[in-house]
Amino acid sequence: MLWLALFLPDLGLQVFTRGNATPGLLALADSPVRPRLIAVGREARAAGITPGMSVAAARAIAPGLQARMRDARLEAGTLAELAAWAGAFTPRVSLAGDDGLLLEIGGSLRLFGGAEAIRREVDDGLVALGLSAHAALAPTPLAASWFARCAEAVPAGSDDWRAALDRLPLRVLGTCGEVDSATLDLLEGVGLGRIGEVRRLPAAGLARRQAQAVGAVLARARGERPDPRPWFEAPPTYLQRLPLSFATDSVEPLLFACRRLFAGLAGWLTARHAGIDHCRLELLHEHRPPTVLEIVTGTPCRDEARLTLLAREHLAALALPAAVCELRLSAAAPLAFDARAGELFERPGEAAENALHLLARLRARLGSTALARLSAHADHRPAAGVHPLLESPAAKAADRLAPSGPRCRPLWLLPQPKALRPSSVALLSGPERIESGWWDEAEIRRDYYLARGPGDAMWWVFRELDPPGGWYLHGYFG
Template identity: 40%
Template sequence: MTLWLCLRVPELALEVFQRAGGDDDARVVAEGGTVSAANRPARRAGVAPGQRVSAARALVPRLLCHERDPAAEARALRQLAAWSLQFTPVVSPQRPDALLLEIGGSLRYFGGLERLRTTIADGVAGLGYRPLTSLAPTPTAAWLLARAGDTTAATTQTESDAALTQLPVAVLALEQPRHHEELTGLGCETLGDVLALPRDGLARRFGHTLLRQLDRAHGRHADPRHPWQPPPRYRAEITLPRESGDRELIARGLERLLGELCGYLSGLGRGVQRLELRLHHVPRGASTARVGLLAPSRDAAHLLTLARERLERLALSGPVQSLTLLAGDLQPLAPESPALLPGAREETPWHGLVERLSTRLGEETVNGLHTRSEHRPERAWHYVAPGRGGGTPAPNPARPLWLLDPPRALTVSAETPAWHGPLTLHDGPERIESGWWDGQDVARDYYVASNPGGERLWVYRERGHARGWFLHGLFA
């Protein structure tokens, strides 16, 4: 079954400025000095679209006014399109404020129509928008229903046709704005009235756009939609409701961005391992926070925890106006499996702790260790990123977990080295002679030893001129 869902955000022009918070502030969007959209607090105070901004400010002296930003609206629509890919691969933006999703093939996977529809609407609301959804067998019909604010679930062409006939002619996208008035002058108030007129006369007077639109809506004409393709690198932006250094407000904006990202990652079947957050200041400049993960993730709560840790330690050079989130190193990630038993949950993996420590203390302060092919013990290891391997070490004799840097000279009595008492030598000697090529050559005989207290030690005797004894390591 082919079924299209139109996801429309009627107040997108306004919500791009307030979806990170700030719903309690009276706020409007203006075009050319005239209010084009007003939020609920502003409307309660008497502000309405069509008013001059000066008149609106007389009603609400502390009114927040934004000039309409079509570019920001287009970005927001693209970000919603990326988020929507988790529900269907066929997503088609319908500017200025809607998306078309072909969901017929997704119904069974998401538990049926009503559950999927609710999941989509709730998810969009969680991103800071107030959506409405309409359903029809053709994309044009779903879009026309959404433009009229009709949320009927018309799942068959018969139901869709009946719903379309009741829509006002104002929902049609016509070649000329005056065509709406001309249709009204002909006595057409609904699409049903338009359909009752002779087709030839409609084509001559209004062009073929009108008839083609109606035929597509009613399934009489092909209505192809090209699936939207996301850009190769993920980038998303959000404007804060006001310029601020309030980290809680910034974190709320970040939470919206991460919600969008994780929806996108779910659609790709991938997780992210590197995040970059840019905080754009007023009047200029930006602060940057980076987060690295040991393993790919699309857990929005976990990513937010790490990002907040980094954000708390970031020095801001001024008030923040907007945020940009960049995601890199997207890796395949298996879908999450439900727990076998109700209430069961997996233990937090060790790398979750390491990620939090790295975020809190700085990536350069938390490292892993790995051996490398080198005979000199003090050079036989190196730092690696936590969780990253450094190759398979060659088999070696037993080595202590802890090396002393530098080795500690031992006292010698009657040719017997001592450390908290005389040492008993057990295994050895293991002769190591290496490093002549880099000027750091060593010539040593190593032994495993113990003292009267039972400590197991790794000691060596210098060969050559300085034949002293040294403690180099401690066994656990």
């Protein structure tokens, strides 16, 4: 087995900064009563603010400092989002404490081209998610986790990983709750500072110091005892929130935050071998109801660039009632997805997919009521045989216009037939006689023909059989 561990030391702060390209002066405080800073952003650190300061002292240095209270629920949700995203690399993902992940990648090495290739892809993906992590590889989950937390780089496949493990500081044993702090204090009290020093103590000596549990933990870390892990189960539906470090109503900053959310959604879908044909993006305001965007893709999709493009079309056509302070993205009912890509020749149906992509962009730009499709109706009369139906994410395939047989009918019908002289057209085929509608006082009796009009245009014309008769143009062929 080969484990890739991710440790996110700044998770508490990054849940607030990842939604903005330039989060500004931001810091994380421990409590609302006499708050002190426990984490400081890059710009705040550059201004001279450091962890441990009181919020009042920090604001004396930088009056514009934003001090956010730590949000454990948001941190847990972001870690779960990352775990679901990591399922794109391996189905074996496990949480490691409140700020770490473990990926068992032994079964994915051939698929991705080796451990270092997976590590590079994970690093690139973390950037897209707006997160940063220390990563490390090891044959056991505990060793990988400890290496990541100590920022110890051990090459994949290295034979001296156990020696590197011995060099780690003793305190790393308590980072995920494996050893309690009282036991660590006891061991440090007798002059022990490294894992290797503890391991070389006789087992009886450990027992006398009430630290016998340390031996079992070290055996798991060295691969001498099994260390089973519970696997993370991704939720069946996607729901993620992303607070902004400062409110904005500008399109580009909002799109930056959208890309963060769509990157997480794409990983969740990839892990499920699925796509979506619509998702919901909610823009939250301070004192107003949220603005809801229904993003419809037209075909199953998990491409974050395409989702971002559709979000751009929505935002460009939108007048926001107030600045946005938080975004929420939700998606349900993932669909089967054909992941084939990069073929030399066009796939069957690809042209139709491109047309649907265009319709999705037009819908996003013009609004959901601007586009309609034709729906078939069981009536021989041309004007009653089809009627427009607004597109929606819930439209069923059965509602779509089905082929009506060998009859030749144009899609473009005039609102009212237009009288014409028979000599102005050349009849090409017909007649198709239609006699219908006696039951609803809209009876027609006509002979329809395919005709060639001026400029070689293809017309659909008819001769009225009832008095006063006459010839009429009813539709055009494309």
